[in-house]
Amino acid sequence: MTKKKSKAKTMPMRALEGRGIPYEARQQTHKQHTAEGVAEDLGISVAQVLKAMIVQRSEPQRARHSSPFALIVVPGDRRLSLKKVGATLGDKNVKLASERDVQRVTGFQVGAVSVLGFRRADVPSYVDQRVLELDQVVISAGRPDVGLALASADLVKAMDGAQLGDYCEDE
Numbered sequence: 148m149t150k151k152k153s154k155a156k157t158m159p160m161r162a163l164e165g166r167g168i169p170y171e172a173r174q175q176t177h178k179q180h181t182a183e184g185v186a187e188d189l190g191i192s193v194a195q196v197l198k199a200m201i202v203q204r205s206e207p208q209r210a211r212h213s214s215p216f217a218l219i220v221v222p223g224d225r226r227l228s229l230k231k232v233g234a235t236l237g238d239k240n241v242k243l244a245s246e247r248d249v250q251r252v253t254g255f256q257v258g259a260v261s262v263l264g265f266r267r268a269d270v271p272s273y274v275d276q277r278v279l280e281l282d283q284v285v286i287s288a289g290r291p292d293v294g295l296a297l298a299s300a301d302l303v304k305a306m307d308g309a310q311l312g313d314y315c316e317d318e
Contacts, residue, residue, distance in 0.1 A: 157289040158264025170297040178291040180258025182223025196223035199260040201249045205240035214269040221275040225315040261287040272309035
């Protein structure tokens with residue numbers, strides 16, 4: 148007996164549909180946990196595959212904010228700059244969240260973190276401005292075998308309240 152692939156809607160799919168934002172679910176041939184793997188599997192540029200990174204504020208900064216965590220979204224071909232993120236958050240000691248915290252906060256496993264549909268609603272979002280230079284982007288559907296393709300402007304609209312800025316290392 149062969150195992151059927153689940154067609155169930157994921158939280159990011161529901162979030163997009165709830166906001167009336169069109170997307171295309173792109174089934175991958177393999178489970179992928181990197182932007183490079185997704186891009187190769189879907190035949191698109193690595194830049195179009197967005198990385199969703201969860202950062203954690205340092206201990207002294209946590210008491211001043213509703214959430215000790217923040218979501219940073221960058222193009223797949225770029226590296227996150229913790230220095231720039233720290234400057235934006237007013238916390239020079241910001242760091243990447245642990246795998247355990249990422250799963251606890253988002254409800255997704257590392258490598259399949261989406262930019263929408265988190266378990267916690269109090270996580271502020273920051274999107275690198277380079278994302279808007281791309282016509283279409285792919286975000287995780289919350290599973291490592293499905294990506295969601297949509298217009299970059301629609302993504303920013305779906306991430307209501309996301310702050311645009313420069314969050315990548317300089318080339």
